[in-house]
Amino acid sequence: MSFHISSYIINGFRFPFIATLSRPFYKFSLNNSIIPLIFILNYLWALYFYQKDIELVPVAEILKNEVALLAGIGMFTFLTFSYFLSTNWNLGSMSRRSKRKKEQHDSQSGTRQIFGRSLNWYRLIRFQEEGFRTKTYLSHPFKVELARSSEHYEVKTLMRVLAQNRMNATFFELAVLITIFVLGIFVERALYLVPSGASIILIFTMIMIISSALHSWFKGWSTAVFIGLVLLINYASKQAQFNYVSMARGIDYESSVVPYDQGAINAHFNDWQSASETKEAEMRVLDRWKSKQDKLKPKLVFVNVSGGGLRSALWTYAVLSNLDQSLDSNLLQHIHLVSGSSGGMLGAAFFRELGMQDQMLSSDSAVKALSKDLLNPVAFTLAVNDIFPRWRKIEEEGKVYLFDRGYAFEMQLNENLGGLMSKSLKDYRAAEFQAEIPSLLFTPTINNDGRRLLIATRPMNFLTAHSDYGSAFEQAEAIDYMSFFAPLQAENTKLSSVIRMSATFPYVMPNISLPSYPEIEIADAGLRDNFGFLGSSKYLMALKDWIVKNTSGVVVIQIKDSPSEIKIREKTRKSILSNLSSPLGGFYANWLNIQQYNQENIASILKQELGVAFDIIRFELDYGTDRISLSWHLTQKEKLRILESTETKDNLMEKKRLKNLLTAP
Numbered sequence: 001m002s003f004h005i006s007s008y009i010i011n012g013f014r015f016p017f018i019a020t021l022s023r024p025f026y027k028f029s030l031n032n033s034i035i036p037l038i039f040i041l042n043y044l045w046a047l048y049f050y051q052k053d054i055e056l057v058p059v060a061e062i063l064k065n066e067v068a069l070l071a072g073i074g075m076f077t078f079l080t081f082s083y084f085l086s087t088n089w090n091l092g093s094m095s096r097r098s099k100r101k102k103e104q105h106d107s108q109s110g111t112r113q114i115f116g117r118s119l120n121w122y123r124l125i126r127f128q129e130e131g132f133r134t135k136t137y138l139s140h141p142f143k144v145e146l147a148r149s150s151e152h153y154e155v156k157t158l159m160r161v162l163a164q165n166r167m168n169a170t171f172f173e174l175a176v177l178i179t180i181f182v183l184g185i186f187v188e189r190a191l192y193l194v195p196s197g198a199s200i201i202l203i204f205t206m207i208m209i210i211s212s213a214l215h216s217w218f219k220g221w222s223t224a225v226f227i228g229l230v231l232l233i234n235y236a237s238k239q240a241q242f243n244y245v246s247m248a249r250g251i252d253y254e255s256s257v258v259p260y261d262q263g264a265i266n267a268h269f270n271d272w273q274s275a276s277e278t279k280e281a282e283m284r285v286l287d288r289w290k291s292k293q294d295k296l297k298p299k300l301v302f303v304n305v306s307g308g309g310l311r312s313a314l315w316t317y318a319v320l321s322n323l324d325q326s327l328d329s330n331l332l333q334h335i336h337l338v339s340g341s342s343g344g345m346l347g348a349a350f351f352r353e354l355g356m357q358d359q360m361l362s363s364d365s366a367v368k369a370l371s372k373d374l375l376n377p378v379a380f381t382l383a384v385n386d387i388f389p390r391w392r393k394i395e396e397e398g399k400v401y402l403f404d405r406g407y408a409f410e411m412q413l414n415e416n417l418g419g420l421m422s423k424s425l426k427d428y429r430a431a432e433f434q435a436e437i438p439s440l441l442f443t444p445t446i447n448n449d450g451r452r453l454l455i456a457t458r459p460m461n462f463l464t465a466h467s468d469y470g471s472a473f474e475q476a477e478a479i480d481y482m483s484f485f486a487p488l489q490a491e492n493t494k495l496s497s498v499i500r501m502s503a504t505f506p507y508v509m510p511n512i513s514l515p516s517y518p519e520i521e522i523a524d525a526g527l528r529d530n531f532g533f534l535g536s537s538k539y540l541m542a543l544k545d546w547i548v549k550n551t552s553g554v555v556v557i558q559i560k561d562s563p564s565e566i567k568i569r570e571k572t573r574k575s576i577l578s579n580l581s582s583p584l585g586g587f588y589a590n591w592l593n594i595q596q597y598n599q600e601n602i603a604s605i606l607k608q609e610l611g612v613a614f615d616i617i618r619f620e621l622d623y624g625t626d627r628i629s630l631s632w633h634l635t636q637k638e639k640l641r642i643l644e645s646t647e648t649k650d651n652l653m654e655k656k657r658l659k660n661l662l663t664a665p
Contacts, residue, residue: 004029006212025084184384196379246510248497260516269476275465288435297552304532307342308561316347335438340532341525342503372416374632381405410496426491447521452478553613
């Protein structure tokens, strides 16, 4: 309907004969329906096979969904036409109106002639040239009639009819915009939530509505006004009252601001005393971990998980729960530290949480909960909230946060997982100190300078301080969150917000900002360490003396949502445009490959430096013939493929090798 209305506003004057017809907007829309009709038929066709083959929905339910879709389209079309049939004019209705009230001469100033509704001088002069010569039209869906000539009517009268109808259309579009804005008030209620595809259509609908409304109001000046509006919005967005930041729940954004400059970073980097104390505390945690093992010198187990949205979250959980079954439900006891990126850390955090609560880790209900959609609330909040001025605020534990799509993501995540990700970091500290559960190490990237931000339940600044073997030119490549941002009550940060910091996919999720000076933005962990190996290797090197003395070796379980084998892309002949984009495209295509090469180099160094056995066990997701989407939504077919990948030949061999390493005397 927005397509019809926008077309009517912009192009209605090109068909002056419609002003002579009854129900002009209805007949204009009927003749303008070829593109929408083709779209709807194609959509229904694609929807049928998508639900049948990808979502594995029964045919009866598919038909019910398609009937419901058509019913919704029909209902809104009926409401729209009801409005226009009651408000639109044609020549007949205008004549009756003129009899009741004599038309008054409207002498207007030059300014009003330029910007007012009477800007028809251009249309009047070029009316005959711009009008499309139309011979026939559809008066009803199955009835063709000849288009009557409108040349015997006064041009000004015809244009007045079209202008009035155009203004009615503009008012209707404004009502639609207001309706979409009001929907944002109820964004937290599932009843009003629409699929992400529909949210994207809503965004483009608003763009279409705004552009046609500007055309209706400003006519030939609409392009200039649009450019000016964009510049004005861009300028306003820099002002404090319109500059919105995405917030991490639990942090105090009001009481203090932490300086983030070279002086503060150097002080943090050279704080030997604090680093030594946290290192001693970490060794006590390792001592407690060792005391819970059944061997004098056990294998120290690390888990590295890759990023990849919900795909990686489900894959990580599937692998860990499968390994737990093969090890008689003792996997958590063996693992000391988990590090990684994005969705992989979500899956690992959920696995650990269920283990803490002694729930069945391989249950279908857990898999179903973790694989539920997270994309719809993000896209819907973007459409009805984030593109407008953000006035909604949420109060939690005496702290106030702006509502945005990042907050909506966390709310949906906790709803899907029964609130299990709503705890604060400090809620896990005691259990980690006692080595009752594995420790989680999140490593998102600081957008301002590319450093990693190490987030754990306890200070880890022994990983960020100046190394014993560093040179005078060594720089801090990471910041310890718990010690550096202690004034912000960092220990109160919600786990869901930490997961979001690590999983900030560009554009889809907003970057979390921390109250520092200058303000820093936190980006996806995958920018620096998509596989989590850098965090583990730093830890191993820092504590290698304890490891050599107390363990028989280190086992790193790598859970990757992509194959380790790097394929060579064939060079093809490129066009001029392809050559312009190839440098950036080549960098992006090799971004993860570069990280993997670096990982292999670090692994070879560790094998030489540690002085104990060092084994890497890799579990890789097998896509099969169809690639599994990198998204916060998974189809039923993708879910089944992920779960089945635990039983591939290579993964079964790796599982057997891991079991031998952990159970061998």
